[in-house]
Amino acid sequence: HEVAEIQDAHRLLENIFGSVAPALFAIALIAAGQSSTITGTLAGQIVMEGHLNLRIQPWLRRLLTRMLAIVPAFFTILYFGEDALGGLLVLSQVVLSLQLGFAIIPLIHFTSDKKEMKEYAIKLWVKVLAWLSALVIISLNVKLVVEEISGWSNSMSSLILFAVIIPLALGVGLLLLYVFLYPMLAVKRESSSNVPHGKAIEILEIEKIAYDRIVVAVDFSKNDKNTIRHALIQGGKSATYYLVHVVETAAARYHGDAAYDLETKSDAQNLQQYTKDLADLGYTALPMISYGNTASGIAEVANKNNAELLVMGAHGHRVLKDLIFGTTVNAVRHKVKIPVLIVR
Numbered sequence: 033h034e035v036a037e038i039q040d041a042h043r044l045l046e047n048i049f050g051s052v053a054p055a056l057f058a059i060a061l062i063a064a065g066q067s068s069t070i071t072g073t074l075a076g077q078i079v080m081e082g083h084l085n086l087r088i089q090p091w092l093r094r095l096l097t098r099m100l101a102i103v104p105a106f107f108t109i110l111y112f113g114e115d116a117l118g119g120l121l122v123l124s125q126v127v128l129s130l131q132l133g134f135a136i137i138p139l140i141h142f143t144s145d146k147k148e149m150k151e152y153a154i155k156l157w158v159k160v161l162a163w164l165s166a167l168v169i170i171s172l173n174v175k176l177v178v179e180e181i182s183g184w185s186n187s188m189s190s191l192i193l194f195a196v197i198i199p200l201a202l203g204v205g206l207l208l209l210y211v212f213l214y215p216m217l218a219v220k221r222e223s224s225s226n227v228p229h230g231k232a233i234e235i236l237e238i239e240k241i242a243y244d245r246i247v248v249a250v251d252f253s254k255n256d257k258n259t260i261r262h263a264l265i266q267g268g269k270s271a272t273y274y275l276v277h278v279v280e281t282a283a284a285r286y287h288g289d290a291a292y293d294l295e296t297k298s299d300a301q302n303l304q305q306y307t308k309d310l311a312d313l314g315y316t317a318l319p320m321i322s323y324g325n326t327a328s329g330i331a332e333v334a335n336k337n338n339a340e341l342l343v344m345g346a347h348g349h350r351v352l353k354d355l356i357f358g359t360t361v362n363a364v365r366h367k368v369k370i371p372v373l374i375v376r
Contacts, residue, residue: 133170141215243267247274247339249330252302255345259375263343269314276320278329288323326360331367343373
């Protein structure tokens with residue numbers, strides 16, 4: 033059989049497996065793809081979390097790696113048809129070849145560093161062979177790029193060639209040169225240990241923290257009593273408590289503090305009642321009403337009043353409700369720079 037494209041490769045197995053050859057080849061191809069994808073995912077995770085000290089959620093990492101693999105193939109089939117997959121496969125291998133230099137050079141630098149690798153550092157002869165291999169790969173890639181650009185010069189607009197293609201190629205080349213030279217020229221500096229999470233600091237004495245301005249987020253549910261109780265424990269009777277509630281009605285979102293619908297009036301009365309109850313107990317409390325987005329409203333009150341602590345109640349929603357209703361606590365903590373106490 034004459035096989036020119038990968039989708040015809042199963043024909044080579046027909047003499048051995050007969051009519052089931054296409055199915056077996058498809059299963060083997062999927063298994064091989066999953067194997068390489070999982071390996072790449074694990075390698076990427078190790079590089080990001082260890083070498084770069086950069087961590088992302090596992091589901092997001094899986095989504096990104098799968099999308100990078102699937103999306104180009106999907107749009108190629110959608111817009112250019114199945115016959116274009118062969119060209120996409122060739123392009124992917126070209127990209128893989130071009131990026132090998134960026135992977136191999138840091139790898140050689142790292143594995144030959146006796147300070148980092150200690151007794152596991154590669155020997156001199158291995159280092160020489162590694163650099164020779166890198167030189168061969170990079171030289172062939174440079175030759176490929178030069179030949180392709182020379183070929184494009186006859187069929188492509190000079191403006192695109194000299195304004196985009198050649199500067200881009202030169203930029204990538206300079207980046208590769210930087211990757212090669214930086215470890216040799218850079219001054220070695222002490223870096224903090226990231227294994228597994230750094231070193232434990234010495235705790236000799238704990239100073240008591242006195243909170244003077246505490247923001248308490250309330251929503252007039254049964255959780256408010258427990259939320260306020262925890263806030264009072266933190267600040268005592270010497271602190272000032274800012275009781276904040278955010279009105280989320282359509283009128284409040286559109287008109288802001290000019291809104292005075294039934295819900296706004298009811299919320300204002302409830303805040304006044306909370307304030308009066310705390311005053312009767314000997315605490316200083318101020319009612320604060322905000323309008324629109326809950327997270328932004330709470331954060332605005334905390335930041336504007338220079339709060340030292342924010343106390344919020346958690347509803348304990350499951351995943352589905354969090355996806356539907358959103359998570360106020362998670363959104364607020366990214367908008368403030370003070371401790372946040374979450375009460376359940």
